[in-house]
Amino acid sequence: MTQQQNAPWHLWVVGIVSLLWNVVGAYDYWITRVGSQRYLQIAGVSRLELIWLANMPWWVDVAWACGVWGSIAGSLLLLLRRKLAATAFLLAVLGMLATNFYRMTSDAPPSMTGTAADIxxxxxxxxxxxxxxxxxRMRRAAVLR
Known part of the structure; x- marks a missing residue:
């Protein structure tokens, strides 16, 4: 068994910045799923986009949730120095890949397709x-427990 190392300064920077970054995505997910009309108007979400979002299959919503909440969990677990941070982030990547696969192969509105959306x-x-x-890397360096 490897001895646990002290957390390097960059773990705290990466953890805090990633948490702040991922909270924005979580807020967007949550507010979109609960259907806040004011937020959606401010964000410029069109009626066609709302219809598409409301009619996407259940598995896409699950994948989207995995992408969002996996990222939040990964950031929190990183700050708590837990090995599961890597697994949570991997779950987020898989959720993002599945969500984007659906977006790229479905009848998504033109505003949600194309080069800008892909980038x-x-x-x-x-x-x-x-x-x-x-x-x-932090897990292999025995920084995470």
């Missing part, structure tokens, strides 16, 4: 992937 999705997946990699 945004790719950036989000890359960030979650980088957080997964970081958590794995």
């Amino acid at each position: 945004i999705s790719l950036v989000l997946i890359l960030i979650a992937g980088a957080l997964t990699w970081y958590a794995v």
Whole structure:
């Protein structure tokens, strides 16, 4: 068994920044799912997008939730120095991949497809992937318990 190491300063920076970053996504998910009309109007979500979101299959909503809440859990577990942080971040990546697979293969509104939407999705997946990699590295370095 390896001896647990002290947490490096960057663990706290990555943990706090990732938590703040992921809270934004969690807020967006939550407010979209509860249907806050004011937020959706401010965010510029069209009626066509709302209809598409309301009619997506249950498994896409589960995947979206895994992406959002897996990211939040990963950030919190990282700050708590728990090995499960890597698993939570991996769950988030898988959820994001599934959600984007559906978006790219469904009849999503034009505003949710195309180069800009693909770039945004790719950036989000890359960030979650980088957080997964970081958590794995911290686990291997015996920083996480």
